Amino acid sequence: MPVPVTEGFAPLSVPGAGKPCQTYYKIFGEVKSGVTPLIALHGGPGATMNYLLSLADLAEPPYDIPVVLYDQVGCGGSTLLPEKAGDVDFWTVQLFVDEFHNLMKHIGIETYDVLGHSWGSMLGLEIAVRQPTGLRRLILSSGLASMKLWEEATRKLLNTLPPDVVETINKHERAGTFDSPEYAEAMVAYNQQFVCRLDPYPPEVLATFKALEDPTVYGTMEGPSEFTITGSLKTWNITPQLPKITVPVLITNGAYDEAADSVIAPVWKALPRVKWYTFPDSSHMAQWEERAKFMQVIAGYVKLE
Template identity: 55%
Template structure:
């Protein structure tokens, strides 16, 4: 289905970051009308450091359900301030940094007293951390394709890797052992995994390709916090674990994943078991990016959940 493009406003907000060594700005875009009286939805992209482009289909919630939608590029990627000199600096690129950036944007837009939040992949991890603090203005939370524990994520990924062709597994293991994950051979083997478990739409949609291009242009955040791929986690997030804190999320929460998602049911389980007001929807034809793979159904499910009272 095709959708009418919503009205948009693009802007930047100053973001004061200790230790950055230069002024920083967060770029954001608003789809729809923040003054409409409808509670806005803030969307958090994944990565970390993956840029907002691949979640752009979510903008059509402004068309289908009249929900104002806000997206932004997190610090270090896309249209926001880049800090390539901070590559490998795990003390700088932290969850706390990105929580502060989110708070800064909410305050700037004046929506801190009433908003919904949707986080996809890393964005869901960030959104969950935000919700754990029980901010007064958060009304509903959507956690899409996200882990509460990176150790569980790696266990699930290792299981999925076992289903890849033997020669692909061998290529991945060889380059990971040799430290040559930047080689074309590793990239080709990695894409076999991605086509099964990350985005099953082939050829990849433009929004996906735009995000991939952004990471290739500046992988500072992704490489520092995540690592060379979705399933070989060497960055600072490898020890991320909020399983024992998830029960502090008190707002109604929608869990989303795909049948073929690298965020398997095992990965999503801690959220379902610990959040009191919880609903879980699995997309039958999707992997890790249902907003790209089943856009119509994604908009129906998310829009319906956010507008239900």
């Protein structure tokens, strides 16, 4: 019997939006099946659920874990707000925390596990430090605890690329010519090493890269690139709040990941109930690069007694 797939929109009240908003979501499996559903938080900020669609594997036998994916407001199938580009007072972490809980209430989910990828892991941590009663387990996939550590790690990785690629990227970053075809071509070399090492990229990954061409959310909160952080998240650092997390945590990353060990190590050091798995043949998208193994690791963790 095929796994049921449900799509819908959750009405979302966003102060300051100036119009009604909604969150587009997709559910694989039955959230009322008695198995704790896994809620996936995509990266960016400003990406889409597309590149996490491989997680639907978890809803299939033998795992049978209900999976909820959604596009965060401002991107994908959710309400777009291009008129809010550059508005740092609008695009806040709290906006996305509130959206998450609004979605849980709309769907009727009271107990859940969270998997956050990249920026989604930051959001997952922000949810966890607030100690919601429904959170059972937290998975930080290719995540980070401090934007300063992230910037240091990604800049270090950039400098391992061929000198001509590094110089091209640095030249355009100094000039602010981020829309240059030459800059885009040089960034491909970075992405192929540290973001997704598959060739060709899965269509779902390409769809998310396309969505990130809209700078509304990513440009406002992060900046022009993975290693030049100028947005409102530049000073983000959740390390001091980590002791507030009371649920078990799983860390995952790839051996070639731009989310290097150093960027998530504060979580490992701060929490008593934390596990860590590194995918040996992956960069930032182990959910595609080592798809079967990724599902085994995640399912094994959420099914622990």
